[in-house]
């Protein structure tokens with residue numbers, strides 16, 4: 001994500017929390033854009049960050065929690081459901097006119113859902129991961145999250161939530177998404 005330089009903490013929980021904060025700021029940027037047309041660019045950045053962030057969690061973070069944390073399955077299943085609904089909302093937003101009131105209404109719904117989801121992760125999942133992994137493991141996991149984000153699809157793909165499906169479908173979807181982004185930018 002070349003346009004989105006953020007301070008990248010080198011430890012997985014700090015890294016993911018920093019992205020949660022960035023996502024919140026980016027919702028504000030879209031909602032408070034100077035005129036309705038100006039929503040387009042920050043929305044494209046937000047959409048991309050959300051897509052790669054959730055995919056990396058699904059490929060790297062949640063599977064680790066399933067393995068390491070007692071009752072991890074129940075925690076992760078709930079988070080995957082939330083991620084699925086958020087992707088569906090994000091997909092439907094992609095088809096709306098950014099200048100419409102409906103876009104704003106749906107965007108607010110998505111923001112509320114995404115922020116509640118991030119809070120659940122920060123409360124239910126991250127502290128448990130933090131306790132289970134030592135500092136070196138947390139750094140290695142941050143590296144894995146970055147690697148997953150670099151190759152993740154840049155558009156939402158509801159229905160692809162398991163790590164297995166992300167590995168199977170992800171690379172092809174990612175290639176198409178990234179080509180679509182390039183073509184879109186070149187022909188806008």
Ligand SMILES: [Fe+2]
Pocket residue numbers: 053054057079083117121
């Ligand atoms: Fe998530």
Ligand SMILES: [Fe+2]
Pocket residue numbers: 016020053057118121
């Ligand atoms: Fe997250």
